[in-house]
Amino acid sequence: MEWKPDHTDKQPIYKQIAQYIERKISNGDYGAGSKLPSERTLAKELKVNRSTVTAAYEELRAAGIVTRREGSGTHVSADIWGLSKKRTPNWNRYVEFGSLLPNDPLARRIRKETWEKDIINFATGELSADLFPLLYFQKLLSEKTFDGFLGYDHPKGNLSLRETVVSHVKEYKKIETGTSSIMITSGAQQAIHLIVQCLLKPGDAVAIEDPSYNFSLPLFQSAGLRTFLLPVDKHGVRPEDILSLYEKHRIRMVFLNPNFQNPTGTVLHHRRRKQILELSSLYGIPIIEDDPYSLTSFSGKINSTLKSMDQNGSVVYITSLTKVVASGLRIGWMIGPEAVIERLADAKQQIDFGHSIFPQWVADQFLSSDSFSNHIALLRTELKRKRDLLVTSMREYLGSKVTFQVPDGGIHLWAKLNADIDENKLLEEAINHGVAFVPGRLLGSEKGNMRFTFSRPDASEIKEGISRFAQALHLFE
The missing domain is CATH 3.90.1150.10 (Aspartate Aminotransferase, domain 1)
Structure with missing residues (x-):
């Protein structure tokens, strides 16, 4: 037998054997009703414990692929391709082999x-329940009547909300933009997912902070990206580390959380921000700026975002209301070059036909009110x-x-x-x-x-x- 189980694979050996036997049956190497090798024989050929083969055969029996009778061995189900015997899908196999990896x-x-x-x-x-603006939402729903259109909205998000976001980011973040460069998302994580899926390809190298929230996300590995780490000190990441990674690995994108970074709470030094933007401009490296926390500054002073300092269109800016209003509202947005926003809006439309209109209406009302x-x-x-x-x-x-x-x-x-x-x-x-x-x-x-x-x-x-x-x-x- 040429095939051997891979002992370096994270998948249990017995499952590898079960899948190998199932492939042999599907290919016709083992016909309906034929007898499979004995547990002892197969264990010897594969150089595994007999109990491992027993577990593999039991997996196949549970799926209705084989039958097992004491004294006569293990046989391929005689009716495996027929209609008289119902088979349950091997859901464990599907669960383990999806393209999107599970969380840790x-x-x-x-x-x-x-x-x-x-x-x-x-x-x-997230915020505790007492920090949600629940009274405002209750008042809004009792005093105002929703009369918006309940059909599919614009792929980039509701126009009124995007107009409100234009004013909001200008006032609070000093970002100048227009509605065509904004897309409403289901929080910041959907924005990152769309960027990874649509703007990068398997094998691309990207840089993320170490430590960072992105470190925990399996979506980078699911997309086949190579991730390289940027150590975070008390002033954030070092520009020279970005340059070093570019020279060694030709990183195609940098993901940064410059303000009260998750998890360290650090703020990227202003001088480093300028140097990073200069590097981005010099080498054409896109920067993804994730900014969920800048409004929470305890002093009230909001640090300059990379996007507000960006003179060359190098930064795609992401933020959301998750960390400052309510996680369950699921409203975030990204700001970037119009061509990028068009591409990502098309992808989002494929996934969910655009964002739900009602939470967009609530967010629009809240952001444009004095209550915010x-x-x-x-x-x-x-x-x-x-x-x-x-x-x-x-x-x-x-x-x-x-x-x-x-x-x-x-x-x-x-x-x-x-x-x-x-x-x-x-x-x-x-x-x-x-x-x-x-x-x-x-x-x-x-x-x-x-x-x-x-x-x-x-x-x-x-x-x-x-x-x-x-x-x-x-x-x-």
Whole structure:
């Protein structure tokens, strides 16, 4: 037998064998009713344990492909191509072989625990319910009548909302643009997905920050891209690192989160911003600027976006209302060259025929009202209060056990363990104590880090949450 299972593959050996046998049956090498090699014989040929072959045959039996009877061996189902025997699709095979890779198992575990259990949640990157502008939305729905068109809207998004976004980004972000260069998306992540799928091809090299939220996204690997890391220090990424990656790997795109970066909370230094834009112009490297947090600046001063400084059309700008209004509203937008926006709008139309009109109407009303600026002012105050509670609690309960930099905006605090402790095992123990955080390995290459999101728990929960975390950490000392 020429075929052998691949022991370096992440897929279990028994599944590889089952799929190999199924292919042989489909190709006609094993006909209906024919006897398959005995477990002992096949195990010897493939150099695997007999129990592995047993598991493979059992997989095939469960799918109705083979029959097994003690004393007579394993046979291909006599009616495999007939109608008298119904076969269940091998859904496990479909689940494992889709082109879009699943999220990291640890990320899925955190999500499941925080959804299903009463747990103090420092893991989920969103606002707590009390920070949503719920009263405004209730008032809006009671006082105004929606009389918009409920059919398919423009692929780029509702025109009225895009006009409002033009005014909004000019006032808050100093970005000059027009409606034809804007597309409404289902949050920032859809925008990134569209960019990866439509503007890049398998084998392309891209640069992402380390650590960063993008580090955790499987969509880069699903698209067959080669990702290279840009270390983040207290002033953000270094322009010389971008140049080095370009010279070595000819990176075709750079993904940056310059303001209160997720997860470190750092702000890209103004001088570095200028240097990065100069590099982009010199080498023709597109920059994807993800800016969900700049409005949360606790001082009220909003840093210049790369897009507002861009003189050459090098930057595609992405933001959303997810982190500053409500995650469930699912409203974001991107701003870029008109040809890029046209391409991405065409792709979005293929996926969902355009964004739902009703949340666009709600977002339009809110962004164009005085209530938006009032909400942002209140949000900054409350986020700063939560950050201060977190910092005070960590200093009280953890002391010198962790090191962290206090962020001046955003919703995340990035902490490093000062002892050699596996943060994944620490998470398991923390969950047992009723608190969750994000282990650093989901977001970056360096071990021993953790992200605490202070926007998600209620203010009254923060001190108790860190107390529980300290109890879990104590078990590793």
